[in-house]
Amino acid sequence: MALTRTTSGERWRIRPDGPDKVTGKLAYLTDMYQEGMLIGRVLRSPHPHAGIVSIRTDKAKRIPGVHAVITHADVPGMNRFGIVNPDQPVLCEDRVRYIGDAIAAVAAETQEIAALALESIEVEYVLLPVVDDPAFAQTKQAPRLHPGGNVLHRNQYGHGEVGKGFAKCKHIVEESYSTPRQMHTYMETEGGLFIPEDGGRLTVYSPTQHGYKDRMQLARILGLPEFNIRVVSSPIGGSFGGKDELNVQPYGALLALVTGKPVKIHNSRYESVRAGLKRHPMKIKMRTGVDENGRIMAHQVHIVADTGAYATLGAEVLNFAIEHVTGPYTYESVEVEGVSVYTNNGVSGEFRGFGGNQAIFALEGQMDRLAEKLGMDPWEFRLANMRKPEDPGPLGQTIVRTDGAMRTWESLARSPIWLRRHDRRTSEPWIRRGTGAAIAMHGSGLGFGIPDPAGGMLALAEDGKIEAIFGYEEFGQGLIATLELMLIEQFGFGAEDVRIVIGDTDLVPHSGSSTASRATSMMWKSLQKLRGPFLDRMLNEASKLLSQPADNLRIGRGGIWDKSGEHLLLTYALLARNISEEIRFQTHFPFPVSPTKRVGAHYLYTYAAVAVEVEVNVLTGRVKVLKQFHAIAAGPVMNPQGFLGQIEGGSGMAVGFALTEDSLMERGAYLTRNLDTYLIPSYADLNGEIEVHAIEELPEDDDHGPRGVGEIGSVCIAPAISEAVFQATGKRVNKLPIDPELLQETPDFLAKAVDGI
Amino acid sequence: MINKSLAERRSDKELECEINGQPMSLEVPPTRRLLAILRDDLQLTGTKVSCEIGRCGACMVLVDGRPVNSCLTMAYQCQGKKITTIEGIGQDEVDPIQQCFLEEGGYQCGYCTPGMIVSVKALLDDNRDPGIEDIEEALSGNLCRCTGYGGIVRSVHKAVQLRRNSS
Ligand code: FES
Ligand code: FES
Numbered sequence: 016m017a018l019t020r021t022t023s024g025e026r027w028r029i030r031p032d033g034p035d036k037v038t039g040k041l042a043y044l045t046d047m048y049q050e051g052m053l054i055g056r057v058l059r060s061p062h063p064h065a066g067i068v069s070i071r072t073d074k075a076k077r078i079p080g081v082h083a084v085i086t087h088a089d090v091p092g093m094n095r096f097g098i099v100n101p102d103q104p105v106l107c108e109d110r111v112r113y114i115g116d117a118i119a120a121v122a123a124e125t126q127e128i129a130a131l132a133l134e135s136i137e138v139e140y141v142l143l144p145v146v147d148d149p150a151f152a153q154t155k156q157a158p159r160l161h162p163g164g165n166v167l168h169r170n171q172y173g174h175g176e177v178g179k180g181f182a183k184c185k186h187i188v189e190e191s192y193s194t195p196r197q198m199h200t201y202m203e204t205e206g207g208l209f210i211p212e213d214g215g216r217l218t219v220y221s222p223t224q225h226g227y228k229d230r231m232q233l234a235r236i237l238g239l240p241e242f243n244i245r246v247v248s249s250p251i252g253g254s255f256g257g258k259d260e261l262n263v264q265p266y267g268a269l270l271a272l273v274t275g276k277p278v279k280i281h282n283s284r285y286e287s288v289r290a291g292l293k294r295h296p297m298k299i300k301m302r303t304g305v306d307e308n309g310r311i312m313a314h315q316v317h318i319v320a321d322t323g324a325y326a327t328l329g330a331e332v333l334n335f336a337i338e339h340v341t342g343p344y345t346y347e348s349v350e351v352e353g354v355s356v357y358t359n360n361g362v363s364g365e366f367r368g369f370g371g372n373q374a375i376f377a378l379e380g381q382m383d384r385l386a387e388k389l390g391m392d393p394w395e396f397r398l399a400n401m402r403k404p405e406d407p408g409p410l411g412q413t414i415v416r417t418d419g420a421m422r423t424w425e426s427l428a429r430s431p432i433w434l435r436r437h438d439r440r441t442s443e444p445w446i447r448r449g450t451g452a453a454i455a456m457h458g459s460g461l462g463f464g465i466p467d468p469a470g471g472m473l474a475l476a477e478d479g480k481i482e483a484i485f486g487y488e489e490f491g492q493g494l495i496a497t498l499e500l501m502l503i504e505q506f507g508f509g510a511e512d513v514r515i516v517i518g519d520t521d522l523v524p525h526s527g528s529s530t531a532s533r534a535t536s537m538m539w540k541s542l543q544k545l546r547g548p549f550l551d552r553m554l555n556e557a558s559k560l561l562s563q564p565a566d567n568l569r570i571g572r573g574g575i576w577d578k579s580g581e582h583l584l585l586t587y588a589l590l591a592r593n594i595s596e597e598i599r600f601q602t603h604f605p606f607p608v609s610p611t612k613r614v615g616a617h618y619l620y621t622y623a624a625v626a627v628e629v630e631v632n633v634l635t636g637r638v639k640v641l642k643q644f645h646a647i648a649a650g651p652v653m654n655p656q657g658f659l660g661q662i663e664g665g666s667g668m669a670v671g672f673a674l675t676e677d678s679l680m681e682r683g684a685y686l687t688r689n690l691d692t693y694l695i696p697s698y699a700d701l702n703g704e705i706e707v708h709a710i711e712e713l714p715e716d717d718d719h720g721p722r723g724v725g726e727i728g729s730v731c732i733a734p735a736i737s738e739a740v741f742q743a744t745g746k747r748v749n750k751l752p753i754d755p756e757l758l759q760e761t762p763d764f765l766a767k768a769v770d771g772i
Numbered sequence: 773m774i775n776k777s778l779a780e781r782r783s784d785k786e787l788e789c790e791i792n793g794q795p796m797s798l799e800v801p802p803t804r805r806l807l808a809i810l811r812d813d814l815q816l817t818g819t820k821v822s823c824e825i826g827r828c829g830a831c832m833v834l835v836d837g838r839p840v841n842s843c844l845t846m847a848y849q850c851q852g853k854k855i856t857t858i859e860g861i862g863q864d865e866v867d868p869i870q871q872c873f874l875e876e877g878g879y880q881c882g883y884c885t886p887g888m889i890v891s892v893k894a895l896l897d898d899n900r901d902p903g904i905e906d907i908e909e910a911l912s913g914n915l916c917r918c919t920g921y922g923g924i925v926r927s928v929h930k931a932v933q934l935r936r937n938s939s
Contacts, residue, residue: 020876020926029874036882037870037889039818039858046817126812200917202822202830202883252820252883253917284823491881491918656877660923664880667920690827690915698911701921702904 018707023655030496030656031510032250032489043252044220045206045281052208052277053082053122055270056129057263058136059290060111060118063147063359063683064158065140067109070118075135080128082274084136086119089273092238096261098228102161103325103362105236105265111140112160112324113361114684115290122270122278145683149298149321149356160324160357167322167355168330170337172410175348180313183347184304186388192301192377193750194733195677196321197294199366200695201490203252205291206281209267216243219268222251224259224488225528226520236265237272244268249518251490255668256365257292258490259530260327285688292364293678295320295332295355299340299377309389311347311400316340316377318353320363320370327364329355331465334615335458336370341409342378343420343456343622344400359683365530367665368729371457372672376751379453379734383741393738394433397454398424404714408620409456412463412611415717419622419648420456422710426646427452427624430706433644436626439743445634445762448641451738452626453731458617459532459722460606465615468527469537470603473545475553479588480514481506485541486526487534488518492725493657497535500654501542506550509572512587524601532621532723533606535653539720544602556594557585607719621649621722622710625666625731629739634762636755638740640670641703643732648710649722658724662707665728671696673733674752789850791816792860802848807831810842810857818858818886822915829914832887833857839894841913858886861893869893869931878927880918888914892928896935907932 020027035041072084087094087106094108095101107116119136123129146152152165159165181187207221217239223229226248234241251258263280270278282290302315318336322329333355340351386396401420408414427433436450461467472484483502489495495515502513516522526537550570557575558565567578574586609618628642645662652658675694679686687693713719737748744758787798791814800809807824810816810833819842820830826841833842834856835849862870869892872878879885888911895902895910902910907928916924 027877030877032882033874033879034866036879036885037873038862038866039886041882042817043883046811048815048817202820202828202881202915202917204822251881253881255917281821284825491879491883493880656923660877660880660919663920663922664918665920667922668917670920689825690823691825695915695917696920697915698921698924699908702908702925705920705922 016708018652018655018659018709026500026655028496028500028656030493031499032495041250043203043250044208044222044247045203047208047220047279049208049210049277052279053124053270053274054126054129055120055122055267055278055280056133057117057266058119058133059286060114060116062111062140062142063114064143064145065111066143067107067111067118068139068141071137072119074137075121075132078128078132078135080124081121081132082276083122083270084119084132085269085273089269090236093235096232096236096265097326098260098328099331100326113359115361116324117266120266120270122274146358147360147680147683149319149358152356152358160359165357167326167357168333169354170334171352172337173350174411177313177315177348177350180348181304183306183312185307186385187302187304188381188384188388189302190380190384190749192299192380194297194373194376195672195751196296196680197366197672197676198288198678198693199255199257199292200693201253201255201257204282204284204287205258205262207263207267208277208279209271210277211271211275216245217268217271218245218247219264220247221264221267222254222258222490223248224254224490224530226488226518227486227525228528229261229264230520232261233264233268237268246520247518249489251488254490255367256369256530259365260292262291284690288678288685288688292327292362292366294366295322295329295363295370295373297336297373299373301377301381303381303385305385305389309391309396309399311344313348314341314346316351320353320355321358321360322355323358323360323362325362327362329363331615332365332370336374338409338458338616339371339374340378342375343402343454345402345406360680367668368726369531371455371726371730372669372733375453375455375730376733380737380749383738384747394428394452408609408616410613410616412609412613412616414609414618414620415719416714417620418714419620420454422648423622423624423646424454426708426710427626427644430626430644432626432628432642441630445632447631447633447743448628449631449739449741449743450626450628451735451742452624453734453738454624455730456620456622457727457730459536459619459621460617461531462615462617463608463611463613467606468525468603469541469606470524470526470601471538471541472524472599472601473549474597474599475587475591476514477591479586479591481508481512481587482514482516484516484523485538486523487538488529492661493654494529494534497654497657498538501539505542505546507570507572512573527606532725532727535723536719536721537606539653541602543720545600549598549600552598553590556598557590560590560593561585619719619722621647621724621727623647623727623731625735627732627735627739629736629743631740631743631758633744633758633760636758638674638736638753638758640736643703643705645706645728646708646710647724647727649724649727650713651711651721652709653721658709659707661724662728663705665726666705666732667696667701669729669732670701672751673736677752787847787851789852790854792856800847802846804847806833806842806845806847806850809847816857816859820883820886829887829891830884832890832914834890834894837894837897839891858890861889867893868934869896872931872934873927876926876930877923878919879923884914884916888916888924892931896931901936902932
């Protein structure tokens with residue numbers, strides 16, 4: 016059934032954070048203000064690659080109204096950051112490796128004084144050759160960007176012998192795919208308020224996807240014990256992976272500690288563009304062959320990822336791409352190799368889809384090309400090679416038994432868009448119509464071998480509110496709303512009975528990160544574990560107070576009711592006031608992982624099958640997505656509005672990835688510096704029809720519950736659009752975003768006019 | 773409620789205007805941007821900042837009822853004008869447009885939402901029965917990165933319908 020407001024009935028609710036969002040009352044962390052606060056700014060390198068000869072700050076320091084100018088010499092702890100591999104300088108010592116590298120930071124009384132102070136810092140550079148091509152970066156002639164060379168990470172996977180496999184092939188498709196340097200483009204740029212507190216503590220109000228991880232990294236940089244830092248990290252004006260790594264926090268924190276005053280930083284858009292992460296541009300070469308029956312005999316893949324100047328999660332992204340270039344298919348032989356290479360092209364890192372988007376674009380492109388060679392329907396061709404429920408995962412690992420691939424495949428095969436795919440009629444001769452489809456499996460959680468803790472807490476607060484306390488973040492996905500709905504549906508509380516506490520390291524337990532499509536599933540699991548003990552304890556306490564056996568009581572809206580549900584016997588407020596001992600339960604457990612010991616390999620997967628109908632204007636070369644159909648198998652839907660929003664939002668972002676978005680660089684400098692040239696989809700680009708089908712049933716023995724859907728909506732759109740464009744124009748796309756010039760045709764009437772001369 | 777002290781510290785020239793129905797006289801340089809006056813001086817942070825070049829609409833406000841990017845508007849252009857920010861819409865009870873956004877889920881992170889609602893308000897105040905193209909045009913300067921516009925399309929269509937029925 017299509018997931019809509021109507022089909023969701025009462026489960027479609029107004030989000031608890033909604034009223035403050037539509038009235039503008041919600042204070043984002045970058046809206047905060049404190050009397051006497053200073054403005055922080057960061058001096059960033061104008062060069063993509065240079066040695067630093069000297070940094071002179073005396074002039075800047077002498078400007079009235081400037082309270083601090085800091086450089087690497089002022090970093091008390093480790094002058095590096097990076098979630099897994101801390102190789103990025105907080106403030107560069109002797110070398111800059113990208114156009115956003117930070118050299119100094121200032122705190123001043125006004126924006127204007129801060130800007131003047133930045134200009135007054137004198138840095139002498141010696142320019143070094145720019146490494147802007149990952150292929151060149153791997154050669155002997157290339158300057159070494161890091162002590163270990165220019166390769167961040169290499170990995171591979173294989174089974175069978177591709178040489179033998181190819182020998183059996185009737186058709187072989189060889190193609191090289193490239194993908195753009197997509198920008199997250201959260202509407203709220205990075206920033207926050209940093210407040211030094213009494214007793215040497217520091218409060219950091221700044222968006223991140225994992226408050227505790229920021230706290231750990233900041234403690235390392237500041238040389239402070241972790242408990243001296245409080246990180247308040249929600250609400251967030253969008254992140255999509257882009258605020259997962261530290262951004263302005265080290266500078267705000269250092270400046271606040273040095274000046275002893277609150278410091279506010281809020282990046283301009285260009286600063287966000289130059290300093291922030293991007294999606295890894297990848298070049299993916301694939302060679303794939305089928306026998307005369309259409310069975311895939313061999314699949315050979317080579318991935319080169321441009322990771323930019325520093326590591327952040329570049330290695331993990333490459334591992335994810337390697338895992339996802341084979342998809343929900345079986346092969347007689349596979350050989351995948353990948354390398355993630357340092358360059359001076361900004362910094363690439365974590366981004367919704369996490370390497371899956373690039374991998375699936377290439378893989379699904381191969382499937383469509385092979386089907387064409389075989390003269391087979393592309394959807395039937397996929398079915399002929401599809402994995403079976405008990406097959407191992409893409410890296411040969413044990414995974415939870417799943418029929419998601421088949422279920423989404425079937426759902427799409429019956430979709431109206433797919434059934435009318437051969438109807439190509441359009442209103443004008445220069446408009447062409449086409450339909451394409453793609454399918455994917457996408458891992459959730461961080462994968463084997465990477466610490467992936469989860470958990471949460473339930474408590475009855477003194478004022479009688481039921482507190483659900485989690486270390487997750489709200490960046491718009493609707494986590495608070497989902498948690499509220501779970502508490503209503505699974506516990507029987509009323510919305511007004513509960514208080515949700517998130518995003519504050521002083522208050523919340525370790526729950527792991529809000530990334531990798533994991534938070535919803537981990538909240539669900541936490542509540543499953545907490546439900547029994549928490550409710551039992553509540554009923555037992557109530558039974559003592561009411562002198563009635565617990566069996567006669569039940570939990571309900573507003574308090575404890577009699578079994579029949581007719582009489583409210585005790586409000587939660589009264590219960591809270593009269594208990595002898597606090598009611599508080601906590602749970603802690605790891606995200607489920609495969610027993611197969613392969614780093615990064617996933618255990619739980621979600622599935623998507625997506626069809627799109629597009630129109631191509633062959634005069635302008637522009638593609639418009641008219642209709643989308645998404646079949647998503649991710650277990651039970653916890654929050655219909657949130658689920659739909661994630662699929663619509665993820666796919667909207669992917670339409671940009673396919674059609675318009677690329678952070679263009681020339682010799683390591685950004686050419687697209689703001690939203691006038693970096694084009695994300697607008698209202699008119701995305702007001703076509705979109706239908707989302709949620710396949711909620713899981714195999715009987717699957718007790719892992721709902722999977723997150725933060726990423727799955729974004730991975731199939733690009734290949735589906737590419738195939739639709741091929742159906743419309745006969746032109747194959749191997750590079751994103753699709754270049755309109757590729758699709759432009761000389762209009763008929765011009766050809767005729769020339770003939771007539 | 774509104775703290776004028778910071779704005780006045782930048783004493784230069786008197787700006788007389790009305791903000792959310794309240795007459796204001798502020799001493800700000802004539803070139804100070806309306807966005808900075810609202811967010812930094814008056815702490816009316818419901819108006820958001822994102823691109824500062826008139827492309828995203830996060831900073832949208834009404835000036836004499838017309839939608840304007842406050843990042844591109846200078847103080848002198850506001851002289852004698854009536855300015856309405858998101859804080860001035862649905863002050864007493866939520867505006868029907870806001871209600872539609874709430875019910876249809878026309879927001880996620882909410883950062884584009886104030887600007888989006890201001891633009892829809894300008895459209896519907898001006899046009900009782902806008903067609904698809906009018907809506908596309910009215911929202912052409914408002915970007916949203918979270919929703920893929922699905923929820924926004926539903927919210928706006930519902931608000932348009934309400935407006936149609938009310939007239
Ligand atoms: S901030 Fe004014 S239009 Fe973007
Ligand atoms: S809701 Fe986040 S930008 Fe629109």
